[in-house]
Amino acid sequence: MNESAATITKPTPLLIELRGVTKIYGSGAAAMSALRGIDLHIDQGDFVAIMGPSGSGKSTCMNILGCLDTPTDGDFFFEGVEVGRMNRDKRALLRRHYLGFVFQGYNLLNRTSALENVELPLIYRGVPRAARRARAQAALAAVGLAGWENHTPGELSGGQQQRVAIARAIVTEPRVLLADEPTGNLDTARSREVMELITTFNREHDLTVLMVTHEPEMAAYAKRQVHFLDGLIVPGPNQGGDA
Amino acid sequence: MLWETVQLAQREIRRNVLRSSLTILGIVIGVAAVIALVTLGRGATLQVTEQIASLGSNLLQVRPGQGFHGPGGASASADPFRSEDAEALSREIPGIRAVAPVTSRSTQAIYGNLNWSTSVTGSTNDYLTARDWPLQSGRSFSDSELRAGSAVCLLGATVKKELFGNMDPLGASIRLEKLSCQVVGVLQAKGQSSFGSDQDDFILIPLRTMQRRIAGNNDVSSIFISARDRATIDKTKEDINKLLRERRHITAGQEDNFNVRDMQEIMATLTGTTKILTTLLGAVAAVSLLVGGIGIMNIMLVSVTERTREIGIRLAIGALGSEVLLQFLVEAVVLSTFGGVVGIILGLSGAALAARALAMPFVLSPQIVVVAFLFSAAVGVIFGYFPARQAARLDPIEALRHE
Numbered sequence: 001m002n003e004s005a006a007t008i009t010k011p012t013p014l015l016i017e018l019r020g021v022t023k024i025y026g027s028g029a030a031a032m033s034a035l036r037g038i039d040l041h042i043d044q045g046d047f048v049a050i051m052g053p054s055g056s057g058k059s060t061c062m063n064i065l066g067c068l069d070t071p072t073d074g075d076f077f078f079e080g081v082e083v084g085r086m087n088r089d090k091r092a093l094l095r096r097h098y099l100g101f102v103f104q105g106y107n108l109l110n111r112t113s114a115l116e117n118v119e120l121p122l123i124y125r126g127v128p129r130a131a132r133r134a135r136a137q138a139a140l141a142a143v144g145l146a147g148w149e150n151h152t153p154g155e156l157s158g159g160q161q162q163r164v165a166i167a168r169a170i171v172t173e174p175r176v177l178l179a180d181e182p183t184g185n186l187d188t189a190r191s192r193e194v195m196e197l198i199t200t201f202n203r204e205h206d207l208t209v210l211m212v213t214h215e216p217e218m219a220a221y222a223k224r225q226v227h228f229l230d231g232l233i234v235p236g237p238n239q240g241g242d243a
Numbered sequence: 244m245l246w247e248t249v250q251l252a253q254r255e256i257r258r259n260v261l262r263s264s265l266t267i268l269g270i271v272i273g274v275a276a277v278i279a280l281v282t283l284g285r286g287a288t289l290q291v292t293e294q295i296a297s298l299g300s301n302l303l304q305v306r307p308g309q310g311f312h313g314p315g316g317a318s319a320s321a322d323p324f325r326s327e328d329a330e331a332l333s334r335e336i337p338g339i340r341a342v343a344p345v346t347s348r349s350t351q352a353i354y355g356n357l358n359w360s361t362s363v364t365g366s367t368n369d370y371l372t373a374r375d376w377p378l379q380s381g382r383s384f385s386d387s388e389l390r391a392g393s394a395v396c397l398l399g400a401t402v403k404k405e406l407f408g409n410m411d412p413l414g415a416s417i418r419l420e421k422l423s424c425q426v427v428g429v430l431q432a433k434g435q436s437s438f439g440s441d442q443d444d445f446i447l448i449p450l451r452t453m454q455r456r457i458a459g460n461n462d463v464s465s466i467f468i469s470a471r472d473r474a475t476i477d478k479t480k481e482d483i484n485k486l487l488r489e490r491r492h493i494t495a496g497q498e499d500n501f502n503v504r505d506m507q508e509i510m511a512t513l514t515g516t517t518k519i520l521t522t523l524l525g526a527v528a529a530v531s532l533l534v535g536g537i538g539i540m541n542i543m544l545v546s547v548t549e550r551t552r553e554i555g556i557r558l559a560i561g562a563l564g565s566e567v568l569l570q571f572l573v574e575a576v577v578l579s580t581f582g583g584v585v586g587i588i589l590g591l592s593g594a595a596l597a598a599r600a601l602a603m604p605f606v607l608s609p610q611i612v613v614v615a616f617l618f619s620a621a622v623g624v625i626f627g628y629f630p631a632r633q634a635a636r637l638d639p640i641e642a643l644r645h646e
Contacts, residue, residue, distance in 0.1 A: 063640055068559065089563050092563050095559065095561040096560065096562075099561075101559050103643065107556050108556075109556065111258065120556075121560045121561060123247055124562050125561075
């Protein structure tokens, strides 16, 4: 997409900025505060591990960063543009053009071949069939699944499925990869493969990565860690606060 | 993009062939019923129309007696007509093309050792004019034959076939009761009348021959009149009425003792009945289309629920709500139009078989096929919209969490 941004390595321009972001679910007496004022800066090319116990607000924050949800209050700038108050369709277009998603449960279309799964985001971008096919094949090759194009998710191992999901996320050359516990369903060996793959894309393609994880071993692949607790960003347990 | 969506829809539909087939069954039955009924209805209408044409153009029939099919039927007391009545009509009424006084009775026609039960009609050449009935071979009666009451006859196609087979009857003599008469012409085949009788089972002889040699009186049992112009036929009927009342000495206030029937009017009533029946049956069939549509809506709702996760994935990677809506709408429309096409094929084949069984014409109407197709597509749009909107409005976060 943005070739110049991909080649710049020295300066690290600000890509994402959260300012005083809050999220309240429900209203009145039943209101529940999931985020209680988050400030977060993420530079182009960063690799951030988002950690914290269940209910700490990290998933909510991830949903807002992924433009799947909107903040109740506060500002969310993406490349300097306020996107937190965009309507549903504009956020969908933002996801389509700038974001890639990897989920814990892979979330591939069943009964649909690996190749077609990877082609899916390109269909919504209106890429013509032949180009789509070529790019999807290249993405599958990049995650080490050349030759597995016609297998359906049911015929692939968990690690392979997650690699298909990564191929689907990066086939559009997004600015940000949002990974929600990408290794949560995998054994250690597969987890490492997946993490190494993500690290490679981060380093070689200057892909900004935001990853939620429980496992310190996986978080260690990131350039830095952000810890959530009770809806706030707190200094990490084993290092100084760096957020 | 739309073509991609159609292909995707086809794939989704093929994934569950049994369910898809059952879903479209309602549409198939509805469309097939509409198509079959309308096609058969058109065939019936065409049949009646053809029969109207075979009667003769602008044909009026005058009979003695009050009203036809009135209480007690044609009253026996009403005097028959005379040849002079017919002559007066043709002389004094301007709107008339041909007037044919007619007397008929059933009789045996004998040729050699062959014997055929038929009806013999005494009239003039005007009878053929009034009924638009051309000769196939030979000639019609000459003026002198008509005046003298000569023993000559014209044969209908059925009589010719029964008595002569493939032989040429011209010049041969057949026997009608005690009268031996010479065949001078053969009429073209006219086919069945609307009342199911064979119009070609018929022999025509000069009226005078009929009166003198067979009936033994000077009565004319009815008069066939061909009006010159359909538009002024009511005026012509009025004129006929007036003249005949005068000639039959009916004073003002007294009821007619004869009646004038407009054959085409009777036929038009029959056609109207056929059309009303077709419309009613079509409406019943349309209800089954509605039921079919509800079936599609039901299954699409189930499908949206089952595929919540898929919808979540699509929304997460950047599909617009409208694109998801289109996807499900297209799926519903592909389902329903497929049902429509199957229904059209079944309906037309059913109508063709039924038309053959009922000896009716099969009229393929392209409009009704197009209308049925569009209607089934519309059913898909209308009943697919609600489930599709449900899908489009899903929250991607919730949808991704759905098991």
